[in-house]
Each structure stands twice: as structure tokens, then as C-alpha cells.
Amino acid sequence: MTASPVTAPVAAVPATAGAPGARAAWIMLASGWSANQFSALLGAYRGRFGLTESTVTGLFAVYVVGLIPALLIAGPLADRRGRRRVALAALALNVLSTLLLMAGGAWGHTWLLLPGRFLTGVGAGALLAAGSAWIKELSGSPRRPGLFVSAGFATGGLAAALIARWAPWPMVTAYVPHVLLGAAAGWLALAAPETHRPARPLGSAAAHEHTGRRFRRTVLPLAPWVFTAPTIGFVTLPSTLHTGLVLTGLATAVVPGTGLLTARHAPSTPTAGLLVVAAGTATAAVAAATGNEPLALLAAAVLGAGYGLALTYGLTRTAALAPPHRLARWTARFWTVAYLGMFTPYVLTLLGHLTTTPVLLAAVALLALAHAGFAAFQAGRPTRGRTP
Numbered sequence: 001m002t003a004s005p006v007t008a009p010v011a012a013v014p015a016t017a018g019a020p021g022a023r024a025a026w027i028m029l030a031s032g033w034s035a036n037q038f039s040a041l042l043g044a045y046r047g048r049f050g051l052t053e054s055t056v057t058g059l060f061a062v063y064v065v066g067l068i069p070a071l072l073i074a075g076p077l078a079d080r081r082g083r084r085r086v087a088l089a090a091l092a093l094n095v096l097s098t099l100l101l102m103a104g105g106a107w108g109h110t111w112l113l114l115p116g117r118f119l120t121g122v123g124a125g126a127l128l129a130a131g132s133a134w135i136k137e138l139s140g141s142p143r144r145p146g147l148f149v150s151a152g153f154a155t156g157g158l159a160a161a162l163i164a165r166w167a168p169w170p171m172v173t174a175y176v177p178h179v180l181l182g183a184a185a186g187w188l189a190l191a192a193p194e195t196h197r198p199a200r201p202l203g204s205a206a207a208h209e210h211t212g213r214r215f216r217r218t219v220l221p222l223a224p225w226v227f228t229a230p231t232i233g234f235v236t237l238p239s240t241l242h243t244g245l246v247l248t249g250l251a252t253a254v255v256p257g258t259g260l261l262t263a264r265h266a267p268s269t270p271t272a273g274l275l276v277v278a279a280g281t282a283t284a285a286v287a288a289a290t291g292n293e294p295l296a297l298l299a300a301a302v303l304g305a306g307y308g309l310a311l312t313y314g315l316t317r318t319a320a321l322a323p324p325h326r327l328a329r330w331t332a333r334f335w336t337v338a339y340l341g342m343f344t345p346y347v348l349t350l351l352g353h354l355t356t357t358p359v360l361l362a363a364v365a366l367l368a369l370a371h372a373g374f375a376a377f378q379a380g381r382p383t384r385g386r387t388p
Contacts, residue, residue: 020192025135025148026185027091031127032152032256033159033178034094034120035063038101039234040157040252041174043243044164048171049110053239057346059117060235064342066121067128071339074126075133075332083134083328084194087127088186094123095182098175105171125339129332132315136327137195142319143263146311150260157234157252196328211321215330218378219317220337222270222310225368227341229277229307230255232284232361233300235345240288240357241296251300258301259308269379273309274372278365280306285361314338 042056051059070090078086097119104112132145159177164170233255238248267273280302287296314334322330348360 020138022139023188024087024131024138024192025144026181027087027127027131027189028135028145028148029152029155030091030094030178030182030185031124031131032149032154033156033181034098034152035124036153036157036234036252036256037098037160037175037178038063038117038120040161040248041164041171042235043238043248044170045113049108051110054349057235057239057349059113061343061346062114062117063121063124064339066118067125067339068121068336070122070125071129071332071336074129075329078130078133078196078328079326082194082196083130083137084189084192084196086130087134088189090123090126090130091182091186091189092123093119094127095179095186097123098178098182102172102175102179105175106169125335128335129328132331132335133328134192134195136319136331138192142316143312146263146315147260150256150263150308150311153230153256154253154260157256158250161248161250161252211323215318215321218270218375219314219321219334221371222273222375223314223334223337224341225274225277225371226307226310226314226338228344228364229280229303229310229341230259231342231344232281232364233303236348236357236361237284237287237296237299239345241291241293243293243296247293247297251297254297254300255304255307258304259311262305262308263312265309265312267309267313269375270310270313271372271376271379273306273313274368274375275306276302276309277306278368278372280304281361281365281368285358285365288361289356289358311338 039060042060045051045059046053046056074086074090097116100112100116100119104110104116128145128149135145135148136142156178160174163174163177167173234248234252237243238251243251262276280299283295283299283302286292287299315331318330318334319327344364348357351360
């Protein structure tokens with residue numbers, strides 16, 4: 001039996017830290033909101049500004065281009081300098097990016113959408129890395145950051161779609177709620193204390209390597225499915241079926257909404273999440289082939305359930321395996337690989353000249369099913385030196 005790694009205490013949080021954890025968690029809601037408010041407006045940007053399908057999909061993907069480097073930088077920075085200051089600075093940048101998107105809509109300068117989306121990714125990435133670790137340490141719950149992010153995904157997209165459908169100046173007013181939410185979340189989080197204190201890690205190098213190997217073998221391979229599932233539900237399907245703005249907003253809300261429900265139950269293996277993702281993607285393939293919008297919403301709901309299960313498993317296992325002095329860094333790695341799944345709609349668009357979208361979605365479903373089988377085999381295989 002390999003010994004579990006031991007580290008010196010790195011958190012200095014009062015016993016009553018649940019309340020600060022609940023207040024600070026609203027910054028994660030703002031992060032999720034900022035990501036999906038733009039997703040719900042993709043159809044509106046196509047119609048009002050005449051942007052091509054590849055341009056709109058590229059604007060969606062550039063969010064990930066900003067997010068991944070921010071995750072990789074902010075995670076180690078939060079482990080060295082503290083979670084609180086990195087998270088609050090990231091929130092300020094997140095709100096600034098929304099102001100850029102508002103300016104692009106107000107003045108008709110579509111070129112502002114590119115830096116706006118890029119900075120949205122940078123701010124959200126730093127928030128996910130530092131904020132997830134901060135809130136986990138404040139509240140003691142590794143699931144709370146994911147729950148608040150999912151709530152932001154669900155409400156941000158729907159609110160933006162409804163405002164853009166019925167409010168005046170839709171490409172401006174749709175972004176106002178996030179600016180207000182970001183300001184309120186920042187004010188609430190100011191009262192929360194720093195949790196990280198520099199500490200010298202204890203324990204053997206072999207123990208750290210053992211947990212690191214388990215993290216790389218069980219958590220990271222699952223991570224891309226976390227966002228492959230929702231992006232198929234609220235980007236690929238609405239684009240394929242050419243749905244209206246309200247239906248797109250419903251899909252944007254349904255996916256993370258069902259994810260929020262399933263995220264309350266932490267699975268012990270990744271198999272459950274992968275099986276649900278496979279079922280949702282297969283349903284999406286049928287909906288895309290038949291043009292059935294109710295079936296597309298059902299597929300979005302199933303994909304959202306798979307997203308919630310995969311996200312919860314990933315965050316809880318990361319928190320269980322990570323040494324405390326590297327929690328933000330390992331959390332950032334998980335989110336980084338997870339967000340690679342955001343490129344799925346763009347990859348499917350590029351492959352569209354080879355075959356149809358239903359065929360491509362069926363292939364994705366088979367991949368998820370094969371991964372589920374491998375994960376089940378891996379979970380059932382006895383491993384020497386396995387620790388709980």
C-alpha cells in the first residue's frame with residue numbers, strides 16, 4: 001500500500017467559513033454567466049451583423065483560446081500568491097470583457113467582439129483556477145464551485161436570449177445583467193478571507209507521484225467530455241436545426257440546468273457520466289437527422305445530465321487527490337483539459353465537408369460509449385498500491 005501524501009497545513013480559515021464561502025461563490029456564477037450569455041446570442045449575431053457560420057463559431061472558440069493560458073498561469077499563481085487576489089482581479093477583467101462586447105453591439109464594431117470574447121476567456125479561466133480552489137477551501141465543498149458555475153451557465157444564456165428577443169438595443173441590454181452580477185459578486189466576495197498560506201510540502205516524492213498518476217489516468221481523460229456534451233447541446237444542435245433565438249436560449253439553459261440537478265450527486269467512477277453523454281449524443285444525432293426540435297431539447301437535457309455527472313466527478317476527484325499546496329494548480333489542469341471540449345462545434349464544422357452532422361454526432365456517441373467501457377474496465381481492475 002502506498003502511503004498517502006502528507007502536506008503541511010496551507011489553509012487558515014475560521015470554523016465559520018461556510019458563510020464567506022457562500023458569499024464568494026457568486027463570483028463563479030458570474031464566470032458561468034459570462035460564458036453562456038454570448039452563446040445564446042450566436043444566432044442574433046449571424047442575423048444582425050451578417051457574420052458567417054465559421055466566423056460566429058470562431059468567436060465562440062476564441063473564448064477557449066484566452067481561457068486555457070489563463071488557467072495554466074492562474075493556477076500556479078494562486079498557489080504561490082493566494083487565491084483571493086487572483087480571483088478578484090479575474091472577476092474585474094471578466095466584467096471589463098462584457099463591457100467590450102456591449103461596446104461592439106452599441107457601435108456596430110464587430111471587431112470588438114474578438115478581444116471581448118478573448119478577455120472573457122482570460123477572466124473566466126483565472127476565476128475557475130483560483131476561484132474554485134478558494135471557494136472549496138472556504139466552504140469545504142469541492143462541488144460548490146461547479147454548482148455555481150453550472151447555475152451561471154443555465155441562467156446567463158436564457159436571460160440573454162430573452163432580453164435580446166424582447167428588449168430594445170438587444171446586443172447591448174443582453175449584457176447588462178452580467179455587469180450588475182459581476183459588481184455585486186465582487187462586493188460580496190470582498191468580505192471573504194484569504195485561505196492559502198505558503199507551506200512546505202511534506203511526504204515522499206513517491207506518494208505525490210502515485211496520486212499524480214491516478215489523476216492523469218482517471219480524471220484528465222474524462223475532462224474533455226465535460227464541455228463536449230453541453231456545446232453539442234447548445235451550439236451544434238441549434239445551428240444544425242436553424243432554431244430561433246428563444247429556442248437557442250432554452251437549449252442554453254436546459255443543458256446546464258439539468259447538469260445542475262445531476263451535479264448534486266457525485267459518482268464514484270466516470271462511467272455513469274460517459275454513458276449519459278453517449279446517450280445524449282446519440283439522441284442529438286437522431287434530432288439532427290430528422291430536424292425534430294422537441295427531440296433536440298430532449299437531447300440537450302440528456303447531454304446536460306452527462307455534463308453534470310462528469311463535472312462533479314472531475315472536481316471531487318481532483319480535490320481528493322491534489323496535495324493542498326497544489327490544489328489550484330491541479331484544478332486548473334482539470335478545467336484546462338475540460339475546456340478543450342469547447343472546440344467540438346468548431347471541429348464538427350470543419351469536418352462537415354466530409355459527411356453530415358448526424359453521422360459525425362453518431363461517431364462522437366460511439367467514442368463516448370467506448371470510453372465508458374474502458375473506464376468501467378479500469379475501475380474494476382485491481383491495482384497495487386491503490387489508495388482510497
